[in-house]
Amino acid sequence: MKVLDLQCPHGHRFEGWFASADDFESQQARKLIECPICGANEVSRLPSAPRLNLSGATEAKNPAGLEQAQMQARVMRALREVLEKTENVGDRFAEEARRIHYNEAPARNIRGVTTPEDARALVDEGIQVMPLPVPAALKEPLQ
Numbered sequence: 746m747k748v749l750d751l752q753c754p755h756g757h758r759f760e761g762w763f764a765s766a767d768d769f770e771s772q773q774a775r776k777l778i779e780c781p782i783c784g785a786n787e788v789s790r791l792p793s794a795p796r797l798n799l800s801g802a803t804e805a806k807n808p809a810g811l812e813q814a815q816m817q818a819r820v821m822r823a824l825r826e827v828l829e830k831t832e833n834v835g836d837r838f839a840e841e842a843r844r845i846h847y848n849e850a851p852a853r854n855i856r857g858v859t860t861p862e863d864a865r866a867l868v869d870e871g872i873q874v875m876p877l878p879v880p881a882a883l884k885e886p887l888q
């Protein structure tokens with residue numbers, strides 16, 4: 746039994762199981778192999794790939810899931826960028842934000858934790874604060 750990585754003209758990748766490489770070629774010549782996604786019968790054989798590449802086949806079958814994963818990756822990248830460009834002052838956030846606002850500390854972008862009351866007080870004083878939902882997974886390696 747031979748497992749081959751196949752691709753249709755629309756770029757869908759899938760696995761085909763054949764008795765031998767010859768068996769594949771004869772079925773391919775008679776257009777007996779159909780893409781399981783779109784039904785195209787002009788499939789071509791991909792250079793035998795490591796098992797790792799098979800995840801691409803799963804994603805191609807589920808484009809909505811792929812889009813969601815890409816969206817999540819974009820959000821994570823944007824968040825990571827914010828984290829990299831800000832200084833973590835932890836629970837001294839309100840104090841530090843005030844010091845920066847009143848020129849008692851060097852101007853810079855900071856992040857940290859604060860209570861909703863403190864955040865409101867800062868806004869009342871004209872200090873810009875932005876709530877940032879940071880997934881716990883992102884916080885870990887940066888602290």
Ligand SMILES: [Zn+2]
Nearest residue numbers: 753757780783
């Ligand atoms: Zn296809």
